[in-house]
Every structure is written in C-alpha cells, then in structure tokens.
Amino acid sequence: MTVRGFNRLAILPVLLCCCIVTVKAFDWPVATSLLRHGFGTYRQGFMKGIEFSAAADAVLPVAPGELIFHAQGRQLAGGYPIVGGSLLVLAHAAAMTSVYTGLSAGAAGSVALFFDRSAALGFVRSGVDGRNPVFYLYDVKEMRYINPILVLPAIADERPPLFNSVTLRSAEGDVRLEALTTIRQGVHELIVDVVDPGIVGAAMMPLVLRLSINGVERLAWRQDGAWADAGRTRLFTGSGVLAASYHLDDGRIRLGSHTFNRGRSSINLTAIDQAGNRRDAAFALVVQ
Amino acid sequence: LCGLPWCGLPWCGLNGFSIWFLIPCLEASMIDQAERRKTVRQLLLALLAVLYFFLGAEPLARELTTMPVWRSGFVELMATDSGDDDIAFTMGDWFGFFRRDGHLTMSAFALGGAELTDWAYIPLGNRSATTDAFELYSKNADRLGYVQGGQPFFSAGRLFTAHIDGTGLNAHDRSGAIEWKYAFPSHLSAFAANDQIVVGGTIDGRVEAVGADGSRLLHFAPGGSRLPIILGLAVSPSSAWIALFSGIDAQRLVVLGKGRSDYRVVSHRYLESDFREPARVAILANERHVLYRRADGIGVWDVNGTIDAVLPVQADDFDVHYDAERDLGYIVAYRAGESELVVFRPPAKLIGRMVLGSRRVILRIEGEAIYMASPLAVARFDFSKE
Numbered sequence: 192m193t194v195r196g197f198n199r200l201a202i203l204p205v206l207l208c209c210c211i212v213t214v215k216a217f218d219w220p221v222a223t224s225l226l227r228h229g230f231g232t233y234r235q236g237f238m239k240g241i242e243f244s245a246a247a248d249a250v251l252p253v254a255p256g257e258l259i260f261h262a263q264g265r266q267l268a269g270g271y272p273i274v275g276g277s278l279l280v281l282a283h284a285a286a287m288t289s290v291y292t293g294l295s296a297g298a299a300g301s302v303a304l305f306f307d308r309s310a311a312l313g314f315v316r317s318g319v320d321g322r323n324p325v326f327y328l329y330d331v332k333e334m335r336y337i338n339p340i341l342v343l344p345a346i347a348d349e350r351p352p353l354f355n356s357v358t359l360r361s362a363e364g365d366v367r368l369e370a371l372t373t374i375r376q377g378v379h380e381l382i383v384d385v386v387d388p389g390i391v392g393a394a395m396m397p398l399v400l401r402l403s404i405n406g407v408e409r410l411a412w413r414q415d416g417a418w419a420d421a422g423r424t425r426l427f428t429g430s431g432v433l434a435a436s437y438h439l440d441d442g443r444i445r446l447g448s449h450t451f452n453r454g455r456s457s458i459n460l461t462a463i464d465q466a467g468n469r470r471d472a473a474f475a476l477v478v479q
Numbered sequence: 480l481c482g483l484p485w486c487g488l489p490w491c492g493l494n495g496f497s498i499w500f501l502i503p504c505l506e507a508s509m510i511d512q513a514e515r516r517k518t519v520r521q522l523l524l525a526l527l528a529v530l531y532f533f534l535g536a537e538p539l540a541r542e543l544t545t546m547p548v549w550r551s552g553f554v555e556l557m558a559t560d561s562g563d564d565d566i567a568f569t570m571g572d573w574f575g576f577f578r579r580d581g582h583l584t585m586s587a588f589a590l591g592g593a594e595l596t597d598w599a600y601i602p603l604g605n606r607s608a609t610t611d612a613f614e615l616y617s618k619n620a621d622r623l624g625y626v627q628g629g630q631p632f633f634s635a636g637r638l639f640t641a642h643i644d645g646t647g648l649n650a651h652d653r654s655g656a657i658e659w660k661y662a663f664p665s666h667l668s669a670f671a672a673n674d675q676i677v678v679g680g681t682i683d684g685r686v687e688a689v690g691a692d693g694s695r696l697l698h699f700a701p702g703g704s705r706l707p708i709i710l711g712l713a714v715s716p717s718s719a720w721i722a723l724f725s726g727i728d729a730q731r732l733v734v735l736g737k738g739r740s741d742y743r744v745v746s747h748r749y750l751e752s753d754f755r756e757p758a759r760v761a762i763l764a765n766e767r768h769v770l771y772r773r774a775d776g777i778g779v780w781d782v783n784g785t786i787d788a789v790l791p792v793q794a795d796d797f798d799v800h801y802d803a804e805r806d807l808g809y810i811v812a813y814r815a816g817e818s819e820l821v822v823f824r825p826p827a828k829l830i831g832r833m834v835l836g837s838r839r840v841i842l843r844i845e846g847e848a849i850y851m852a853s854p855l856a857v858a859r860f861d862f863s864k865e
Contacts, residue, residue: 234643234644235611235628235629235642235643236642236643236644238644239644239646240644257706258755259682259706259708259727259755260668260682260708260710260755260756261755261756262668262756262757266632267667267668267669267670267757268669268670268671268711268712268757268759268796269634269669269670269671269672269712270632270633270634270639270670270672271632271634271639271641271648271667271670271679272630272632272641272645273645274630274641274643274644274645278645278666278668280666280668280682280708282706288665288682288683290665290666290682292644292645292666304755322643325644327644327666329665329666329682329683331683331684331707334664334665334683336665418664419646419647419662419663419664419665421695421698422647422660422661422662422663422687422689422693422694422695423662424646424647424662434662435660
C-alpha cells in the first residue's frame, strides 16, 4: 500500500468521526416530555416531523445553524397559508435543515442570522389554527424529511410498541383478528393500529414494522424518511410507499392487500421502537 | 440693455435662454482674444446648464391626491342584488361584496374572517368539528359545498387547500370537491398561481409548476448560491414567464420563459441583497417587466434582461396593478405598517405617489378609480396629480 493510498483510506475514519460529531451536535428543541405526535403518525396526513405541546415555552434550535428563512403572518404572497402563523428555517452542517412552524417571534424575529443552542428561536404560540408547533428535519442533499428520532439523542424507553388492533378488510367487511380467526378465502387488506407508548403523553410510531405471512416476509418498513416524487409523497427508504395509501382517515396503517387461500395461514407482525424495544404479534387464520 | 454682461446690445428678449440666437451679437461685441475665450467658456457653461436642465435633471414626482367618490360602511347584510362583476373585500373579520357604485351586495362579520374571491367565500370560523370541513358559499350566500383537505385559500380566483404541514396543496372545483393533490419536495416558501398553472418554491431551493390537471410542468433548481431557497415567485398572466428570487449568498433573480415543451432560463442577475424572509417578485400584466424587492427600492427588470432599473420606493412588500390602456403601473408599497401608492410608467418612470397610511387595503384599481377598504368601510377614490 502506497503512502498516498493509505492517506485516502485514513480519511474515511476522519469523515466518519465528523459525521458522528455532526449528528451528536443535534439535540431536542424542547423537553422530550413535551413531544405529542411523532414522525409517521396521522395528522390529516403523514406527519413528517414531530409535533410538541403548546405548553412548551422557549424553543431552541436543534443544532447551531444559520437562519435562511423566516415568515410570519397569515399567508405567503400568492395566498398560500403559513402553517401556524410562522415558518422558520435553519441551515446546519452536512446539508441538514431544521424547520419550525407555529412559533411566535423570538430571537429569530430580530436580526440574528446565526443561532447556537443558547438562544431561543422563538416561543410557542397556542391556538393558531388549533395546531401545535412542529419541527422537521430535512436533508437538502437527499431531498427528504428525516425521522428526527434517528438524529436526535435517544430517549430512555423500556416500553415496547403496542398493537391495538389488527384487521383484515375485504368486500364483505372487516374482521378483527384474534389469536385464531376464521376468514373467507380471497383478497384481504391488512390494517393495523399500532403505537409506541414509550414517551408518556405522546403518540409515537415504532421505528420498524415487519409483516410476514406464512413465514414469508412481505414488508419491512423502517420509518426513516419521507420525500416527494413528481407531486406524490413517498415513504421509507427502499419501499417507496405512497403516503396517500398509507393511512386510513382514522390513523390506522394499511399493510397492503394479500391473497389468502383455503387452509391455514399465519400472520406475524413485529414492531420495534427507537430504543430497540420489540413487540411481536402472531395470528393464526383458518381460511374457508 | 440685454441682461448678459458681455452682450451690451439693446434688450433682445432672449435673455440667455436661447443661446444659439445670441451668437451673432456676441461676435459683434467681442474686442480681443482674451475676452473671446472668457466668453466662450461662459457660453459653454451656460450651454451645459441648459442641457442639464432639459436632459439631466430628474423631475420631481408629482404628488397624487384623491377625491372621495363614495364610502359604504360595513353593516351586516345578507346577499342582495349581487351582480357578475361585484368586487370582493375582506378587512379583519368583515368580508363581503360591493358594486362599483358603492352598493354593498353582501356584508358579514365572522370571527376569524373569511377567504374569498369574486365568486365565492369561505368563513374560516365555520369549520365542522366532526368532518374538519369548511363551508363554501357563493356570493349569493348559497352553499356550494364543503371543502376538506387542509386550510382553504383562493389564488387567482381558484380554490385550493394547503396541506396541513405546508408542503403541498389540493386544487378544488367550484363545488369544493378535490380535483388533484400535489406534494412539493419540502415546505413552501413562495407561491404563485394564475388561472392555468400553480408554481411553488421551496425551502430547499426548488421550483415546481403544476398544470391545470395536476401534472408537473416544471422542476427546476436555480442554484448558484451558497444556500438554496426560493424567496419569491411570480407567474405572468399568460404563463409565458416565471420569475423567481432565490438563494442566499448570493441572491439571484431568474426569469424562465416558456418554450415549446418546457421552461428555460431566459435571463438572470445576481443581487446585492441578503433577505432571509419572503422577497416579493411580480410580473406586470404587460408580460414584459419584472418588479422585485431590493434594499434600495423596487427593481425593474425586463424579462429578457435588457432593462435594469430601480424605482426609488422603499418597501418591505408590495402589490402591483397594471393599467394596460394607459400603460401605467401601480405599486402599493408596504413598509413598517404604513402603505403608499406609487404610479409609474414602465419600465421605471415615476409619475406620482400618495401616502395611504396604515390599515388601508387597495382592493382594485381601474383607470383612475381606486377601491379601498378600511377597518370600517369600503370606499372609492379617484386620484389626480398635483
């Protein structure tokens, strides 16, 4: 190995360290006890950020950053509404951007262009459109919103995700699955109601969701990101699920349509949260 | 005698203003060369002064004054005698429609106000608790339907709802039904629409245009700046031009022109500004001049890049109207809570200006008639120049 070649390889750990330092530089903008709705929950659509309580006071930047956009008021030029009455965008290292909606004027209302973690970006305003403030992390290079759970410090959590219900929907109606359930053969849509109760008072989603039918893995979704592709929002790297078909209006998740033939079948579901807590659910089916 | 010191002839009535006519008599009065040189110098100076007077000096803008024509105070009034060309108004929680003769055809007060356009309105305080839907009414107060899918708004007379996170929108028909949905790459920081297309600019510096059927017409990232972002957008009435204000360090004005199949950059310039907030861009209805926010006024740019001028109008934000018949542009400039009406002839000849004060909104300008709303009334003024 030449000296020049060695130098090239040696830079990789340095870059890795830089990335770790960059990620470590991120922190929660409010106390985690104030988080209310996490990435992937249903808020009249797929939530691409994390909503927090209006009880929060000062909101800090997730990392040192440069103010690139700040709009306050009811509408942008052209009439497009400003969600929550304010939109504030900070640029951070590594092409990462954080977005905050629904804050009242704080330090960002002044002329400051650079923020570190010592100054509040703004304060929470309540009652604007009935919405709580939300923050988002957006990767400019990859053109996608990132689940903040993956970047911000881990939250202590010992409670595994919970499947509230698992339902098979067909033209003949809904069948809620029990340990052993009898269904008619044919195509059924699998619908699950799953939450991660790890953070008290918050509706969060598990980070990973897996489905196996008859021992064959049908999907493995890691709730890592959301992006737009020609006007449509797609979800989760590697799967490209359409956000429009992901949720039902009641917030339950659609895990696709599957064909069940006569005989016996099994459905296995696995949910894993950000702290690694795991929940498995197994259902046996008698298909007639 | 003539007033000119070196002339000495009887009064000729020209008195220095018509220099060329004086030259023969000057020659007659000159005595020697030194005097001649002195005279030529003075003559040249006078000539320069005259040239400056006619060519160089910027005439002061004439002040505009307004003459009140009528005023109609807000009263609760359900729809009566509405016509096809009524003008919509909204001011705080008051909203409604009026005719050009000052007759209010509908006027209502609703907490939260309303979104409205010339054919319909949506009271924002009337959202259904169960369906989260807004009620859509015609200007005759007939319910046309319900609007779901987000926060409703009108732009260029079209009905849209903004996605709840601010990253997309739905287009609705006149019954409130969703026609199409569109998700932009990230949060919208600029928006423009006409009756054919919708253009959105995002916080990551991309511009996407959407056609009347919801299909993507344009996906463009201007680049050229350290930090990408779109701070302002405009689309011309014919959709032939899209102007955008982009980037930080450095900021750029970019004009896209519609070709046979897509949009291409036809002109651009770097700007000296460093705005971190919405920066207004507008295209005059003459489809030629682009107006944009500058630190030292309002910039005027030709879509092809052949004109680069500044109107001396200080504004944090502004609206633009255009009178094609008279080829006059009107700018309503907003700064520190106050507003001012500026009249100019494109590209950048200032005709006059008028202080509007605070809490006055210009609803429409037609010829010399200005329709305005104040917190308690709508009114028509005709302006004249002094």
